[in-house]
Amino acid sequence: MKKHLTRATKDYLKAIYALSVNGLSASTNDLAKRLNIAAASVTGMIKRLAQTNPPLVDYRKHHGVTLTPTGEQAALEIIRHHRLLETYLHDSLGFSWDEVHEEAERLEHVISEKFEARIDKVLGHPTHDPHGDPIPDLNLVMPQKASTRLSTLRPPQEAIIERVNDEDGNLLRYLQEKSLVPGSKLKIRAHSPFDGNLTLEINGEEIILGPAVTHHIFIKEA
Amino acid sequence: MKKHLTRATKDYLKAIYALSVNGLSASTNDLAKRLNIAAASVTGMIKRLAQTNPPLVDYRKHHGVTLTPTGEQAALEIIRHHRLLETYLHDSLGFSWDEVHEEAERLEHVISEKFEARIDKVLGHPTHDPHGDPIPDLNLVMPQKASTRLSTLRPPQEAIIERVNDEDGNLLRYLQEKSLVPGSKLKIRAHSPFDGNLTLEINGEEIILGPAVTHHIFIKEA
DNA sequence: ATACACTTTTAGCCTAACCTAAATTTTATT
C-alpha cells in the first residue's frame, strides 16, 4: 500500500525521529519550529501521516506524535542517505564539514539505492559521518549515539569528542578552527559556576568555552 | 525578479529546449507526450511560464512556445547539470551508461553550483557525456551537436559514432553489446530499400541494423 | 469552399502543503 513518500513527508518523519530520541513523543510546536512551518500546518500534515496505509505515525490529539515501525524505517532510510552523503561530500568531493549538511539535505531525497550502495562502497562502509553522527547500517540498525554533553563535565575529567551538532555552519567553522572535532582529546581544567564557562586543554593549549558551545559537543569520557 | 524555479518548471524548460533544436517552436502535444502530462495541463503551465517576470517562454496561442533568452539560460544550466552528472556517475561511481540518465534526471534539480564545480573539476572539465552529448561550458555555451543520423548513410560511406540517444535503457544495453558507442568506426556495406536495414562493418564484424536502431545513432562522416 | 480530423484551449475539479485567524484544550499558577 506504500506508494512514494513525498519530500515533505520525509522531512516530517526525519524531524519526528530527531525529536523522539528521548523516547517521548514529538510536539506540534517543536516540529513547527524545527521545520520552519506554522503549527497549524503541522497539525494538518500529522493527521495525514497518521491516516496513510500503513500509518507512518501514531497521533493522539493534543499529545504529539511518535513514529510507527513503518515510519521509523522510512526515517532511518533517509538518515542513512543523509549521513552517507555528508561523508561522501566531505571525504570524496572535498566539501568542508560546514557545507555538507545543506547539500545532503537536498540530495537525500532523490538518490537511488544504487547510488547509496556505490558511495557506501567507495567510502568503505563508514559508520560515522563527518560530525561524528552514527550512520544506520544496511539493515537500518542505528548504532548508539553519544549523548553526554561537554557542558556536563567538571575538572579534572578528561574526554574524547565523539560528535558535534551539525546544524549550525558558523558553529562548525568555529569548532574546526579550535580543533574541536571528533577524536580530539581534552582535559577539563576549570568550571565557572555562574556563566558555565569551561576551561579546557586541547593539543596542549588552553581555551575557554561558553555553554553555547559546550552544549553542542558530545563526548565520551576518557 | 525570479526567485527559485520549481522542478516542474525546469522539466518544461528542458523539454522545450529539446524540442526546439530545429529552431521551430515546441507544440503543446509534443511537450505533453515527452513529459507524460495531459495536453490541457501543458497549456496551463505554458501560460504561467510566459507570465513570469522576466518571461521564460514566448507563447502564441495555438502556435507553440519558444524559450526566451532567460528561459534558454535556465534550460542550459539544467542540461549542464544533467550531463555532468551522467559523466560523473559513469566515470567516477561506476554506473553503466544505461543507468545514468534516470539518476541524473533526479539529481540535476537539487545539486548546488558548488557540487557542479567539484565534479566538473574531478572529471577534468569534460566536453561530452557518456552518450556523446555535448556539455554546455561554464558560460553555458553549448557546443555543436552531431545531427546526422546513421540511418541516412548509404554504402560505401564510412563514419564515426559521435552520440546516441540516451533515453531508452534497453536500446543502450543493446548498443553497448554491439560496441555501437561514441568513437566506434563503421563502414556501410549495404542498404535494403524496403525495410531500411543497414549492413555495416564494425570492428571487423558485419552486423545488420534496422531503422529503429540506426535512427538513434548520430555520426560524423569519416 | 466545405467538411472532417487533429490539435489546442477552456472550464471545472482535485490533491498536497502550505498560510492566518479564531476557537479550543491543556498546563501552570495562584
Added chain:
DNA sequence: AATAAAATTTAGGTTAGGCTAAAAGTGTAT
C-alpha cells in the same frame, strides 16, 4: 478550583501542478 498562559486544533484560504470532458481553432482533402 479558578483563571491565565501556552499549545494545539479548526476553519477557511492560497498556490502549484496535475486531471477529464467539452469547446474551439487549424489545416487538409476533397
